[in-house]
Amino acid sequence: MKRLTPLLLLLPALASAQDRGELAFNKACAQCHQAQAPSPAPKRAKGTREPVGPAMDQVVRRKSLEEIHAWVQSPHRFNPKAICDTRLLGPDDLEPLMGFLATVTVPAEPPRRVVLKQRMEQQVTERTRRKKAEAEAKAKKSQSTNQGKK
Structure with a gap:
């Protein structure tokens, strides 16, 4: 029980970090990326466009979180033709975003x-x-x- 108490106290902080990461993803990344690739092709609502970038669960399988972190900080340094605009993310948004990507991306079956x-x-x-x-x-x-x- 003594070991469980600190974990229980950390749960709200971890949940808020998850929420901040999801907010950061929705603010800067969700226009072009999905967090997870849909298994069957979903029907899109009228007026919405198909995501331009790859689903992030696929990216996390190919790249480490450190590589993704470096990309998010300066995508044009890695690919000058990148249309990825991460200027909406503040420096304090990067760590919650990486935490969100680490938890939301589940290996595919x-x-x-x-x-x-x-x-x-x-x-x-x-x-x-x-x-x-x-x-x-x-x-x-x-x-x-x-x-x-x-």
């Missing part, structure tokens, strides 16, 4: 065929292990029976 293949491999391994254990038990049993007959 593997494709169904990969999941099925992994399950099948686990089942085969388990079945092989079980058969081997049964064979060893049977060998021990027959060995002990043979010793008793001598």
Whole structure:
């Protein structure tokens, strides 16, 4: 319980940092990026445009948060043709934004065929292990029976 109390006291601060990061993302990034790529193609409302930039969960899989932080600070240094305008972000918005990106981007589920293949491999391994254990038990049993007959 003693260890739990400090964590409980930190929860509101962590939640407010998450909210500040989400506000920073919505203020400067959401015009061109989505936090997560939609799994099926969603229907867009009339008058809205498709995001120009990649979904941030895909970016976080390819780049580290340090690289993204450097990009956000000066995108034109990395790509002079970048249309990314991060001037709306203040220096105090960068850390909450990085925290938001780290928490909101969840690795995508593997494709169904990969999941099925992994399950099948686990089942085969388990079945092989079980058969081997049964064979060893049977060998021990027959060995002990043979010793008793001598």
